[in-house]
Amino acid sequence: MPVAAGLGLALLLVLGGCKPAGNSGQKAEQAPATQSSVPIGTGFDFYVLSLSWSPSYCAADAQEAxxxxxxxxxxxxxxxxxLWPQFERGYPEDCPTDSxxxxxREARNLLDIMPAVGLIxxxxxxxxxxxxxxxxxxxxVLRAARERVNIPPxxxxxxxxxxxxxxxxxxxxLKANPNLPGDGIAVTCDRRYLREVRICMNKDLTFRTCDEADRRxxxxxxxxVMPPVRGG
Structure with a gap:
């Protein structure tokens, strides 16, 4: 299940660590108890939700900092x-669009979960x-997919x-998201940094497996390395 990614990395990879931090007493971000219906896409098989560890992005390149x-x-x-549409093998990208x-103004409505208008x-x-x-x-659907995932505290x-x-x-x-299968998540790393956690979802945003992605x-x-969160 190759994943389309700006970093050129293949599909979902999950990376990271569970060493207790100073704020480990915080509760996890909770997804809604029930999943509301979402618009169902066409022309692909499933999604990969890519969650990037922003401090790694900022630490890896002085210019990006x-x-x-x-x-x-x-x-x-x-x-x-x-949120990347996928085929069971391969993925579409840069499809024709009238928009x-x-x-x-619409992009700024997403800045609470995505960090830049240009990225959006x-x-x-x-x-x-x-x-x-x-x-x-x-x-x-992208926002609903993010809300579907609990971030570990x-x-x-x-x-x-x-x-x-x-x-x-x-x-x-996996502990924070009990319905997530072990072969439906992957961690990516770049040099020494944790970069992304990638999670496979069906078109209705239920979790699913991605055997090929998990292997590759x-x-x-x-x-x-996971650098700390700065600001705020």
Whole structure:
């Protein structure tokens, strides 16, 4: 299950660690108790929800550290990188659309879960355009997908560096999301940093397995770095 990703990494990978942080007493972010109906896309088989660890993005490149995402005062932790339509093998991207531009006002409505207007526009053109949905419906599904996932409490406001085994991060997400199958999540790493947690979902946003992704994309490092959340 190859995943379309701006980083050029294959499908869902989950990475991270569960070392207790100073704020480990916080409750996990809770998904709704019941899943409301969402618009059902066409022309693909399932989604990958990619959650990026924003502090790693900011730490990996000094130039990016000056961006609004990294220097804008918001305490970004896990943010939505994208919601990617997938085939059982391969994925569509850059599909024709009559609405290539996302109005800035609409993009700003997503800044609580996505860190930059430019990223929002890019994700629509590359991935959302292949969902068979209108812009409004695609972003509604993207938000609902994010709300479907509980973030483990130790990652909500991480106050110090962690160097977990990637499997620890995966186990933390599985514990926080009991219906998520172990082969439906993957962690990605880049150099020494944890970069993303990727989760497979059906078109109705129920969790599903992704055997090929889990085999191909798992982070192979014994330990990864999770820089702390800054700002706020």
């Amino acid at each position: 000056r961006s609004q995402q990294c220097n804008g005062g918001r305490p970004y932790a896990f943010v939505v990188h994208g 290539p531009r996302v109005p800035e 526009g890019h994700e629509w053109r590359k991935h959302g355009s292949c969902s068979g949905l209108s812009q409004d419906d695609y972003f509604a 130790e990652f909500i406001r991480l106050q110090d560096y962690l160097t977990p085994d990637p499997d620890e991060v995966e186990r933390a997400f 994309a798992a982070c192979r490092l014994p330990k990864v």
